[in-house]
Amino acid sequence: MTEIKKLINEVETTLAPYFKEIETIAYENQEKVLDAFHAVKATESDLQGTTGYGYDDLGRDHLEEIYARTFKAEDAIVRPQIISGTHAITIALQSTLKYGDELLYITGDPYDTLLEVIGINGNGIESLQEHGVSYNKVDLNKGTIDVDRVLRSINDKTKMIAIQRSKGYDQRPSIGLNEIEAAIEKIKTHYPNIIIFVDNCYGEFVERREPIECGADLIAGSLIKNPGGGLAKIGGYIAGKASLIERCGYRLTAPGIGKEAGASLNSLQEMYQGFFLAPHVVSQSLKGALFTSLLLEKMNMRTNPKYDAPRTDLIQTVEFDTKEQMIQFCQSIQHASPINAHFSPEPAYMPGYEDDVIMAAGTFVQGSSIELSADGPIRPPYEAYVQGGLTYEHVKLAVSRAAERLQKEQLI
Numbered sequence: 001m002t003e004i005k006k007l008i009n010e011v012e013t014t015l016a017p018y019f020k021e022i023e024t025i026a027y028e029n030q031e032k033v034l035d036a037f038h039a040v041k042a043t044e045s046d047l048q049g050t051t052g053y054g055y056d057d058l059g060r061d062h063l064e065e066i067y068a069r070t071f072k073a074e075d076a077i078v079r080p081q082i083i084s085g086t087h088a089i090t091i092a093l094q095s096t097l098k099y100g101d102e103l104l105y106i107t108g109d110p111y112d113t114l115l116e117v118i119g120i121n122g123n124g125i126e127s128l129q130e131h132g133v134s135y136n137k138v139d140l141n142k143g144t145i146d147v148d149r150v151l152r153s154i155n156d157k158t159k160m161i162a163i164q165r166s167k168g169y170d171q172r173p174s175i176g177l178n179e180i181e182a183a184i185e186k187i188k189t190h191y192p193n194i195i196i197f198v199d200n201c202y203g204e205f206v207e208r209r210e211p212i213e214c215g216a217d218l219i220a221g222s223l224i225k226n227p228g229g230g231l232a233k234i235g236g237y238i239a240g241k242a243s244l245i246e247r248c249g250y251r252l253t254a255p256g257i258g259k260e261a262g263a264s265l266n267s268l269q270e271m272y273q274g275f276f277l278a279p280h281v282v283s284q285s286l287k288g289a290l291f292t293s294l295l296l297e298k299m300n301m302r303t304n305p306k307y308d309a310p311r312t313d314l315i316q317t318v319e320f321d322t323k324e325q326m327i328q329f330c331q332s333i334q335h336a337s338p339i340n341a342h343f344s345p346e347p348a349y350m351p352g353y354e355d356d357v358i359m360a361a362g363t364f365v366q367g368s369s370i371e372l373s374a375d376g377p378i379r380p381p382y383e384a385y386v387q388g389g390l391t392y393e394h395v396k397l398a399v400s401r402a403a404e405r406l407q408k409e410q411l412i
Contacts, residue, residue: 004404008396011294015307019287026283029205033276036069047269054263063271064259067227070275071210071219073239077248077259078223080267082236084367085201085222086113092220092238093117093160095251096195099132101159106150106183107175108139110199111168112353112377121354143173145183151190160195161187165211166202166313169377169385173305176312177207181214188215195244201225202313202369202387205282218244224368226314229274229281230390233365235267281370282314285388288372288395289316292386299403301412314369320382323347328409330360330384332402333374337362338394347378355379372398 046059054060060078067076082088097103109115116122119129129135134157138150150161163183167174184196198211200219204226211219221227223235238248249258293316294307302319305311320326331344339362347356355377363371372389376382389395406412 004400007295007298008400011291011298014294015287015290018290018308022283022286022290025208026205026279028208029279029282032070033066033279036066037276039069040065042066042272047272049264049266049268051263051265053261055261057262057264059268059272060262060264063268063275066272066275067237067239071212071239073212073219073245074242075245076237076239077245077252078235078237078271079252079262080233080235080265080271081252081262082223082238083234085199085220085225085236086117088220088222088236088238089114089199089201090117091248091251092197092218092244093128093162094131095247096160096197096218096244097128097133098159100157101132102134102136102155102157103128103160103162104150104153104158105135105137105162105164106145107162107164108170108172109137110162110164111170113351140172145175145179147183147186150183150187154187154191154194158191158194160197162197162199163211163216164199166199166315167317168315169383171317171381171383174203174311174313174315176310177209177211177214180211180216184215202315205279206286206312206314212240217241218248222369223271223274224365225370226282226285227275227278228271228368228370229277230364230368230370231270231274231277233267233270235271281390284390284392285314285370285395286311287392288389288399289314289386291392291396292316292318292399295399296403299407299412301403314387316386318374318384318386320384323378323382325406325412326376326378326382326384327358328406329402330358330374330376332360332405333372333386333398334360334362336394336398336401337372339364353377358384374402 040062046062050057064076064078118135119127195217197218198216200221218240220238223232290307293303304317347358350357357377359375361373370388374384374386376384
């Protein structure tokens with residue numbers, strides 16, 4: 001038996017009880033999804049879709065009810081017209097925040113693409129700041145939400161508080177739902193009318209609950225991340241209070257039209273089936289993240305979070321000493337992908353980011369973050385963000401080969 005195979009056996013023996021807990025959570029989340037399907041009486045005709053204006057699209061409406069029931073929300077929007085998580089979040093922010101309002105992020109600055117939405121980066125065109133919305137932030141205090149400082153930062157203009165659950169391209173930890181719930185409870189005690197928005201990207205089905213159950217008023221995410229189950233080719237969702245979802249619908253289409261229109265075309269079958277599969281697919285990705293963390297740690301590499309740390313999203317960070325190590329690792333992940341494995345990604349400009357980004361993503365759906373990928377901006381500290389994986393077995397193969405390649409090139 002080779003040295004790497006011995007190491008893999010040791011890793012999987014250690015991870016066995018953690019895998020069991022992941023499977024238990026997946027079972028509970030699968031039951032929630034199944035019960036939601038049954039509650040709306042989903043039928044074969046719901047999978048067919050509509051064209052044109054999309055009026056009376058029962059399949060679309062039933063899917064949105066399934067999302068709302070699963071996430072314990074009053075209402076939801078789930079549409080192929082929402083192209084990304086950033087787009088879904090932008091709709092949620094723009095529909096709620098108006099001239100003179102303040103947006104307060106309490107997990108530090110959000111990730112790069114949203115900085116342009118706010119107006120901090122980029123040319124400011126159609127940003128929140130161009131429309132008279134001010135922005136403030138409260139940084140984390142030793143990796144946790146600084147609730148006391150948040151309460152001191154709220155003023156008469158503060159309309160919405162935003163929480164980014166996942167760390168994104170940042171060195172901070174992701175924020176678990178217990179901590180989010182505690183922060184929301186304290187904030188709402190003093191300011192019951194403030195709208196709490198949670199960016200739920202990468203977090204769906206990782207824990208037993210979702211942010212709406214923890215007191216959030218509005219959440220948003222992408223269908224080419226967790227809830228699409230690897231099958232959805234495009235789409236995003238917003239869920240929460242009915243009055244806020246109504247506003248989001250008017251922003252998505254037009255005032256007076258809202259959620260009533262918007263053809264689902266040929267997207268419903270994969271959206272329904274992807275959401276049904278999502279709890280299991282997320283569990284596969286989580287197992288892969290734990291494997292990545294422990295295997296590379298045993299090979300004297302730095303990973304975060306550790307394999308035994310509680311998880312609230314799919315992101316696994318791997319830190320490198322040099323950009324050459326980071327590039328080689330990402331290229332090795334690409335070479336172990338099912339699609340475009342014969343290509344080698346190189347760092348390049350990507351819209352919404354200030355630094356060149358390397359992205360290894362040989363995926364069936366372009367940019368899909370529920371499929372295995374490794375990417376990150378080329379800036380110190382050199383960190384690759386490994387996420388996704390439709391099957392644990394694929395993550396195991398890809399990460400093992402990437403580690404072997406680094407050893408062969410004497411980069412570790």
